[in-house]
Amino acid sequence: MFDGECNFCDKSVQFIIKRDPKGYYNFASLQSNIGQELLKKYKLYSNLESFFLIEHDKAYEKSTAALRITKNLSGYWKLLYPLILVPVPFRNWLYRIIAKNRYKWFGKKDQCVIPSPEIRKRFID
Template sequence: MKAVILFDGVCNLCNGAVQFIIKRDPDAYFSFAPLQEEKGQQLLRPFNKELSMNSVILIENGRLYERSAAALQICRHLRGAWKLLYVFKIIPSFLRDPLYNYVARNRYKWFGKKDHCMLPTKDTRKRFL
């Protein structure tokens, strides 16, 4: 397993982000698991992390990244100019995360949510754990 992105499976913004990442990750570096599913929760256990739906989580090389750190680490591996966003890593997380948290708190209101986790398409099914 290379890297796993744990996401809120009922959030429209999060599902859109997963589709965005898949399109820019043709080498399938990332796998995905909804936080609501047992597999997502199981992957968090070794980190003694409480389940929170307010953050995307990246598990890569035995490390756990959350919030803006996860988003920037993900961008680092995407094709195209998205890699350039990694430069914002120089900004301390206590300055980056408030914006991330604001969007996370309002994502259902702005983008809506589904009643259940998204179902991967036939082409992307192998990317989901």
């Protein structure tokens, strides 16, 4: 789940899609009905400064979610996964810096981009 209004978040989703040829990951905006339902189901708090990964019925957030995603990407990106061994407080400190400045650095969307039908199947409504 990701912030659907954030340019950086949208680019991150596009990055994942491009490097996930097996279609392992599906996506939902935090602002969507399903996003809100999943937040409640997994008892997650979101002020839109995080994104979440739900994998094998377990929820992950912030840097842990990002690093867990890398292990299933094609190419050298999976080499980032061992950074999961870095203590969570340090990883999330860096994550929060990016999250707090993402609108300032990357902008905010006024409207959603309409993906191709093939890509649209990867988004949960």
